[in-house]
Amino acid sequence: MKPIKIKVNNQEIECPVIEGTENEHGINITQLRKKTGYITLDPGYANTGACISKITFIDGEKGILRYRGYPIEELAGKISFTETAYLLLNGELPSQDEKNQFSKSLRKNANIHEDMKRFFDGFPLNAHPMATLSSMVTALSAFHPDSESEDEEIINKNIINILAKVKTIAAYSYRKYNGLPFIYPNQDLNYVENFLHMMFSDSQEEYHADPVLVDALNLLLILHADHEQNCSTSTVRLAGSSKSNVFGAISSGISALWGPLHGGANQAVIEMLKTIKKDGNNYKKYIEYAKDKNSPFRLMGFGHRVYKNYDPRAKIIKKAADQVLTKLKINDPLLDLAKQLEEVALNDDYFVQRGLYPNVDFYSGIIYRAMGIPTNMFTVMFALGRLPGWLAHWKEMINSPDFKINRPRQIYTGPTKRSLK
Numbered sequence: 143m144k145p146i147k148i149k150v151n152n153q154e155i156e157c158p159v160i161e162g163t164e165n166e167h168g169i170n171i172t173q174l175r176k177k178t179g180y181i182t183l184d185p186g187y188a189n190t191g192a193c194i195s196k197i198t199f200i201d202g203e204k205g206i207l208r209y210r211g212y213p214i215e216e217l218a219g220k221i222s223f224t225e226t227a228y229l230l231l232n233g234e235l236p237s238q239d240e241k242n243q244f245s246k247s248l249r250k251n252a253n254i255h256e257d258m259k260r261f262f263d264g265f266p267l268n269a270h271p272m273a274t275l276s277s278m279v280t281a282l283s284a285f286h287p288d289s290e291s292e293d294e295e296i297i298n299k300n301i302i303n304i305l306a307k308v309k310t311i312a313a314y315s316y317r318k319y320n321g322l323p324f325i326y327p328n329q330d331l332n333y334v335e336n337f338l339h340m341m342f343s344d345s346q347e348e349y350h351a352d353p354v355l356v357d358a359l360n361l362l363l364i365l366h367a368d369h370e371q372n373c374s375t376s377t378v379r380l381a382g383s384s385k386s387n388v389f390g391a392i393s394s395g396i397s398a399l400w401g402p403l404h405g406g407a408n409q410a411v412i413e414m415l416k417t418i419k420k421d422g423n424n425y426k427k428y429i430e431y432a433k434d435k436n437s438p439f440r441l442m443g444f445g446h447r448v449y450k451n452y453d454p455r456a457k458i459i460k461k462a463a464d465q466v467l468t469k470l471k472i473n474d475p476l477l478d479l480a481k482q483l484e485e486v487a488l489n490d491d492y493f494v495q496r497g498l499y500p501n502v503d504f505y506s507g508i509i510y511r512a513m514g515i516p517t518n519m520f521t522v523m524f525a526l527g528r529l530p531g532w533l534a535h536w537k538e539m540i541n542s543p544d545f546k547i548n549r550p551r552q553i554y555t556g557p558t559k560r561s562l563k
């Protein structure tokens with residue numbers, strides 16, 4: 143494609159145009175400052191591409207999401223979360239042998255070092271599980287000092303370590319919060335069953351995960367597995383670009399995910415729905431708050447930087463919430479309330495004009511609740527699902543021929559030079 147000419151202060155420079163496989167175009171401005179002295183300014187990065195990637199494609203206007211070319215609607219409910227992880231990491235779905243090998247290594251590496259279990263004692267009983275999760279993932283690096291290595295085999299081994307062990311840490315965070323004994327992973331169980339076993343097993347009684355819960359969790363994890371350059375994935379790339387080890391980079395992503403504008407929204411949605419219910423179910427009042435520029439209230443689980451159409455994940459989750467609750471014979475008034483809020487919002491000019499639709503977090507908490515997962519664990523569940531995406535992006539970045547430390551610039555607006563005198 144022909145380069146684009148940009149004129150800055152009568153100085154014209156030619157910028158190469160990068161064309162993606164889905165007809166997206168980017169202007170390569172890497173020579174801009176060198177040749178003109180100017181930089182671009184894009185707070186929030188809404189117009190800035192930070193990398194070239196082969197992993198996930200989103201068309202926010204059309205509501206399209208594809209992992210490695212496969213539409214999310216084709217993957218959700220049809221393959222397992224571990225197959226999805228393999229696909230994101232390796233670019234192709236696994237053969238039967240590859241799948242067996244991958245699952246086996248995830249099962250084999252699920253235990254954390256015995257000494258690490260004692261770290262949990264240092265957290266207060268009411269520690270938020272996200273605080274525990276991000277600290278413990280950083281701590282994992284101390285038990286895997288080879289994570290500084292650039293050897294491909296060691297890199298792949300530590301990717302498996304993270305996928306396998308983080309679910310154990312997540313379950314232990316829940317057990318710690320509830321004052322329950324830790325339950326070791328069971329090598330006979332698959333990824334999702336094993337997680338549910340570590341969460342809900344009781345030393346008095348044998349636990350068998352309800353297949354409805356296994357399927358629902360599998361679906362939710364797949365839907366969260368990747369979303370290209372979102373805030374937490376960009377954080378993983380940014381932290382990893384200093385060549386910090388993979389455990390540190392993933393832990394940075396977990397911290398970025400925690401915020402209520404990102405993955406923390408799933409917890410915030412349920413808290414919001416509970417508040418509205420307590421306030422006499424007067425949801426129309428909260429729609430007015432959300433529209434009021436003098437109120438800090440936002441409709442949590444609504445809106446997205448990229449989707450200006452219905453988030454395809456939310457569509458699938460909404461349907462699944464109905465199915466799971468029916469199968470489990472649960473009647474959750476929060477689901478009815480969420481649907482009422484959605485209906486009013488989608489017919490309101492404020493939301494229509496701004497392209498604000500339910501996002502992945504709007505209905506996911508309803509399913510987690512039905513599974514018996516407490517609200518403060520919701521973002522941990524998101525993190526578990528997002529691990530394959532973070533790891534795939536980290537791996538793609540460190541292997542990229544364009545690899546560079548990420549270091550944005552700024553326009554300084556503070557005081558000019560002054561003196562103490």
Ligand code: ACO
Pocket residue numbers: 186372402403404405407432433439440441442443444445446447448496498501502503
């Ligand atoms: N409720 C009310 N108004 C909203 C909402 C909302 N949830 N979201 C956006 N708006 C309004 C803004 O006030 C703004 O209005 P204006 O043009 O009159 O100023 C307009 O819509 C555009 O919003 P921005 O904040 O500029 O959009 P941005 O792309 O920066 O933010 C975000 C996206 C953070 C997701 C935002 O929609 C939001 O805060 N949503 C609620 C939190 C949430 O659900 N986050 C999860 C997102 S999905 C994920 O990360 C997994």
